[in-house]
Amino acid sequence: MKSIVKNVAWDVALQSHKCKRNLKHIIAKGDRRLKIKEGRSESHYCMQCAEKILKGGLLKINSLIDDI
Numbered sequence: 554m555k556s557i558v559k560n561v562a563w564d565v566a567l568q569s570h571k572c573k574r575n576l577k578h579i580i581a582k583g584d585r586r587l588k589i590k591e592g593r594s595e596s597h598y599c600m601q602c603a604e605k606i607l608k609g610g611l612l613k614i615n616s617l618i619d620d621i
């Protein structure tokens with residue numbers, strides 16, 4: 554079955570770095586982060602942004618389901 558969220562997963566930062574959505578957010582080494590594959594590259598987001606991204610996706614999916 555085709556999945557629309559196959560490119561999204563949790564992983565753990567191997568080193569400290571900035572969140573892709575907001576450069577003021579720092580993801581510390583060992584922190585959980587949301588990994589989204591976009592083409593050949595991967596973007597990583599802090600938990601705060603991950604929640605917004607996932608909820609935003611859910612709203613979109615719900616609106617598509619409502620339209621069935």
Ligand SMILES: [Zn+2]
Binds near residue numbers: 572573574578598600
């Ligand atoms: Zn963030």
